[in-house]
Amino acid sequence: MNFPLFKQMIKVNAKGMMNYAFGSAFYILLIIWLYPGIAKNTQALNDIVKSMPEGVNNAFGLNSGFASAEAFISGEYYGLILVLILSIVCVQMSTRLMAGMVDQGSMAYLLSTPTTRAKVSTTQALVLITSLIVIVGVTTLAGFLGEAWFLGDSYPFNGERFLHLNLVAFMLFFAIGGLTFLVSCLSNDEKKALGISGLVAFGFFTIDLVAKISDKLSWMKSLTLFTLYRPSEIVAGQAEWGRISLVLLAVGLLSFGLGIVLFKRRDLPL
């Protein structure tokens, strides 16, 4: 870890990071604000959901129902919007932090100073991880704030499970960020890195969606990390959130580690 580089990179990326964090916070507040209106019609909504094809409900997380606030949030926000935001952050940032700097050539300056490649890549990985922590952290805080403002005591809200949900969401993107970072570490071309890591992140997401919609394709579950992330099950208390987090943590650590090691050994066209 190289502190001046970390500081500089956070400075460069602060604006984008904050935009995503506040965008996410705003969105979750909006969803929570909507909930009281929804809660009045829970029964009717549940009926509608039941009348829809099972696959669609699975895919869009409607099965969690509308009985509790965190169930609603998990379906409406954690199932799709947050996933999209964090996927974009992972793909964009990891590409910019490594492949972008190699492609542009500014990496040459970093490596011409008394710091090792491993330190540079570790620092860049920490910048990405910090951004993920900030975004998920701000979102979590906004969730609790929204609960206090809009829901109060009149609606059920299980804070502990909401925390579990955020933890697993973070771990999922720690793992996916690790993979996109690995791709970025191995690429000389910024566009190529963006393309491949985009394919990884959104490919995982799409495979998960397809596997959920169609029973015949459910074998595809084993091809994607998103299988481990089931917001509706986490808020229902049915998921082994601890074990899942550890698996995702391991995948993430392995990918980040591999990226750092391989970056150290390869030729750089600087």
Place this chain on the structure above:
Amino acid sequence: MLTVQGLTKTFSNGKGIRDITFTVNKGEVFGFLGPNGAGKSTTIRHLMGFMKPDRGHAAICGLDVWKAQGTVQKHVGYLPGEIAFVDGMTGIAFLDFMADMQGLKDKGKRGELIRRLQFDAHTPIRKMSKGMKQKVGIVAAFMHSPEVIILDEPTSGLDPLMQKVFIELVLEEKQRGTTFLMSSHSFPEIERTCDRAAIIKDGNLVAVKNIHELQSMQRKLFDVVFENKKDALRFRTSGLPVENYDDFRVRVAIRGNYNSFIEEAAKYRIRSMDVFTQNLEDIFMDYYDREEQQP
């Protein structure tokens, strides 16, 4: 101070460098000459530890540049051939950042360099011209007073005045015992600063010579325009190596034999005379040819 031993690297397209060997002594300014694409930058990238050689090795201050990556850099200042900075910074912010990375505390020298190169360091880098970026790069390479400075095409983009300032800077640093390696595709640029130079072509080192030897090897083209045709004809047939001619004008290629050329030309009334700037291959054409004839 800086040794390159049997450095070989082949890229997937078949290009690369083969068996490059040379040594640069402490306090020496070493030129690295070659046409574009000859392998100058590839060699420098190896010296900076960006690439792993297929065979051979390079060392700076006795440290292997690939294995001691991160330690070697304590002794080195570097100006890349293509300048690209971290996004969204001003010149001064970039230099502050580089000073932090280099662990540099004293910013006196930096201010001095900025003053002498005459640029506004507070301009955002993306708004800078090529020459201005080059100046920022030069400051970054010099400001921490490294023992070895490696410069890839240092004067590209600089106007003649700034080229002069740059040469002064190099010579001053040399006085202090700093070792230089600089690449260029222009001989005149190397001529003014270097003690010795290596010539590289198609990935092979063709010669390592001191600068005086190289000067005597270089070929210059003189265009001499005579006042009358008869003189031109006589001059043409005097035995000097004639490149081409027309009625009044004769172009001769001179290599070392300046005296006989001047003596011969002095016999006639001359209307005008020109020296041609040539590219590197032309300057050392005879030399390259001779090398190629030997298997």
